[in-house]
Amino acid sequence: EIVLTQSPGTLSLSPGEGATLSCRASQNIASSYLAWYQQKPGQAPRLLIYGASYRATGIPDRFSGSRSGTDFSLTISRLEPEDFAVYYCQQYESSPYSFGQGTKLEIK
């Protein structure tokens, strides 16, 4: 089973700043089948990035994803007020299709 470890647990930043969220996989994800989701209170997760670096339809270009080996990153270039939420990574290469524990992005 692939375990995904996200860091930091909480990130406190101000609107306009940039954010980098990390997700480390316990094994190689050869296909780059890694997605990022945003979740706001009371809502279902929303797909942001798939295939490690492809933005989903309708996602602003301030969101970007990248990969270096077993380390994956989600970067938000200029935080907008609506970006403060919890972010999850998920691998969909091998069953069970596991999620990270989440990073809470909060307003400083």
Place this chain on the structure above:
Amino acid sequence: QVQLQQSGPGLVKPSQTLSLTCAISGDSVSTNSAAWNWIRQSPSRGLEWLGRTYFQSKWYTDYAESVKSRVTINPDTSKNQFSLHLNSVSPEDTAVYYCARGWGSGWYLGYWGQGTLVTVSS
């Protein structure tokens, strides 16, 4: 536009079976280009993928080992929906349950249902 509408009871007694349905609009449960998933979320377990069903010349299912002995996911082609059945539930199964469509290369989860809070309690 794909929409997933969940339905089912919000309260289930211990040892009984949890049953939820996800009605699909804008796509077909029988398509060979998507997979139909169930995921749950709780404070103690986070987001947990439970299983999926998909059609590729025949029907397939794929379950997480953690629930494999207790779970069934069934397609219903006549109603264009799919269901989750989780038997022998305990309070540890209390969670928000989501259905989601897996699509594209690898089947990432692009569309989600609204979520259903299911509480297991007597």
